[in-house]
Amino acid sequence: MRLSVIGCGYLGAVHAAAMSSLGHSVVGIDVDESKIEALGRGAAPFFEPGLPELLSQEIATGRLTFSSDIAAAADATVHFVAVGTPQSADGLSADLRFVDAAIDALLPHLTPGDVVVGKSTVPVGTAARLAEKVSATGAVLAWNPEFLREGFAIQDTLTPDRLVYGVAPGDDVAKAALDEVYATPLAGGIPLIVTDYATAELVKVAANAFLATKISFINAMAEVAEVSGADVTSLADAIGHDARIGRRFLNAGVGFGGGCLPKDIRAFQARATELGVGDSVRFLTEVDKINLRRRDRVVDLATELLGGDVTGKRIAVLGLAFKPNSDDIRDSPALDITVRLHEAGAAVVATDPEAVANARRRHPEVGFGTTTEALAGADIVILLTEWSEYRELDPTVVAEATAGRIVIDGRNTLDAARWRAAGWTYRGLGRS
Numbered sequence: 001m002r003l004s005v006i007g008c009g010y011l012g013a014v015h016a017a018a019m020s021s022l023g024h025s026v027v028g029i030d031v032d033e034s035k036i037e038a039l040g041r042g043a044a045p046f047f048e049p050g051l052p053e054l055l056s057q058e059i060a061t062g063r064l065t066f067s068s069d070i071a072a073a074a075d076a077t078v079h080f081v082a083v084g085t086p087q088s089a090d091g092l093s094a095d096l097r098f099v100d101a102a103i104d105a106l107l108p109h110l111t112p113g114d115v116v117v118g119k120s121t122v123p124v125g126t127a128a129r130l131a132e133k134v135s136a137t138g139a140v141l142a143w144n145p146e147f148l149r150e151g152f153a154i155q156d157t158l159t160p161d162r163l164v165y166g167v168a169p170g171d172d173v174a175k176a177a178l179d180e181v182y183a184t185p186l187a188g189g190i191p192l193i194v195t196d197y198a199t200a201e202l203v204k205v206a207a208n209a210f211l212a213t214k215i216s217f218i219n220a221m222a223e224v225a226e227v228s229g230a231d232v233t234s235l236a237d238a239i240g241h242d243a244r245i246g247r248r249f250l251n252a253g254v255g256f257g258g259g260c261l262p263k264d265i266r267a268f269q270a271r272a273t274e275l276g277v278g279d280s281v282r283f284l285t286e287v288d289k290i291n292l293r294r295r296d297r298v299v300d301l302a303t304e305l306l307g308g309d310v311t312g313k314r315i316a317v318l319g320l321a322f323k324p325n326s327d328d329i330r331d332s333p334a335l336d337i338t339v340r341l342h343e344a345g346a347a348v349v350a351t352d353p354e355a356v357a358n359a360r361r362r363h364p365e366v367g368f369g370t371t372t373e374a375l376a377g378a379d380i381v382i383l384l385t386e387w388s389e390y391r392e393l394d395p396t397v398v399a400e401a402t403a404g405r406i407v408i409d410g411r412n413t414l415d416a417a418r419w420r421a422a423g424w425t426y427r428g429l430g431r432s
């Protein structure tokens with residue numbers, strides 16, 4: 001099939017390459033010419049394991065091309081819209097300007113029978129509104145939300161836990177087209193849910209809201225554990241053995257960040273409020289607050305462990321990305337804490353295997369360096385992103401580089417007993 005993917009940011013670039021690897025002919029389109037130039041020569045504009053290799057492989061087959069001209073979509077029959085839906089200036093609602101602009105630009109290039117497939121995460125009701133514009137051209141609209149995780153994006157796209165199609169009542173054109181697009185994963189037994197627009201839109205935000213709630217639940221337990229001498233990690237293991245609860249997404253620490261969970265729970269509340277059911281998701285305000293309080297906790301703990309004042313203290317920060325295997329610093333708890341420690345007067349040197357360049361662009365005022373530079377002479381070490389290389393650090397070797405022997409494990413990922421045995425004051429979050 002001939003596909004276009006409009007918006008080649010994180011989601012779109014991965015989707016374009018993955019769809020090409022399924023044998024489709026794909027043109028990726030973006031208004032950002034530098035992104036298109038990079039993608040066109042097989043360079044991913046962000047860090048995602050396996051993506052440069054997949055891009056190069058697919059470009060070499062001739063199936064995958066990139067363009068900054070929306071007219072390149074004209075040859076395709078299925079058009080995925082994967083542009084950003086960032087948080088608006090109000091700090092809550094989703095900004096749909098890019099979705100509207102992409103659809104408006106695409107309309108003149110649609111022909112009857114084409115299928116436009118929304119992949120961006122949007123407030124419920126958006127698809128029904130856009131369907132009117134699209135159907136005026138004789139094309140049809142479907143909504144096919146995406147559940148991929150950064151760091152596992154290719155595997156999640158090719159073998160998702162489930163596929164969801166939101167289609168117009170009685171429309172089997174879009175379903176048939178999507179069945180053909182996803183023929184390979186469907187043949188592999190991936191569950192498929194075909195539903196209406198509103199349900200498809202809500203499935204996506206409900207899934208992210210649930211994941212965010214799970215993380216904030218365990219972080220709330222961490223707060224209680226901290227004042228009662230309990231250990232949240234053992235607690236998570238114990239409740240996680242109950243299959244109804246499950247251990248995944250129960251890692252307490254500095255909380256969730258990234259380009260999606262935080263903005264999606266806020267946009268969900270904004271939309272629910274517009275629909276008159278704000279109270280139904282009011283708990284998400286608390287989920288957000290618990291999450292942000294974890295960042296305060298690290299700043300407070302560092303201050304306490306450094307004798308009540310961080311001014312002039314050398315702080316080694318390990319990790320800047322919002323999670324490992326990513327260079328994404330969007331709403332990163334690690335970067336937020338780093339900046340706050342810097343603003344409080346600490347001499348911070350922060351490091352990350354992949355995210356230093358992005359962090360430095362955003363906050364040139366903060367000190368960044370290699371792991372060796374970060375650790376040299378540090379009074380305290382604060383781990384904020386659980387990259388495996390940090391987990392594997394030898395506390396005895398680290399102690400030779402640092403001035404102090406205090407470590408805050410913001411992700412509860414280090415072997416506490418090993419660090420303590422090497423003479424360190426070890427503090428996790430929610431652990432005594």
Ligand SMILES: NC(=O)C1=CN([C@@H]2O[C@H](COP(=O)(O)OP(=O)(O)OC[C@H]3O[C@@H](n4cnc5c(N)ncnc54)[C@H](O)[C@@H]3O)[C@@H](O)[C@H]2O)C=CC1
Nearest residue numbers: 007008009010011030031032083084085098101102120121
């Ligand atoms: N990043 C992720 O892991 C996931 C993201 N999503 C959703 O997918 C959507 C996109 O997210 P990201 O890829 O992270 O955003 P992003 O910000 O990385 O990429 C968006 C891209 O859209 C382009 N764009 C904006 N207006 C355009 C237009 N009129 N025509 C063509 N291109 C245009 C931008 O230049 C940018 O490259 C969001 O709604 C997000 O919530 C959903 C699941 C996973």
Ligand SMILES: O=C(O)[C@H]1O[C@H](OP(=O)(O)OP(=O)(O)OC[C@H]2O[C@@H](n3ccc(=O)[nH]c3=O)[C@H](O)[C@@H]2O)[C@H](O)[C@@H](O)[C@@H]1O
Nearest residue numbers: 146147148149150215249250251255256257258260322323
């Ligand atoms: O809509 C999206 O964009 C995506 O958002 C998340 O994916 P992602 O943001 O890539 O990252 P996650 O693995 O979900 O982690 C999110 C944040 O939660 C934190 N987290 C995760 C798990 C946990 O137990 N504890 C915890 O603090 C991570 O460190 C990270 O900051 C969802 O997991 C995806 O299903 C979804 O498609």
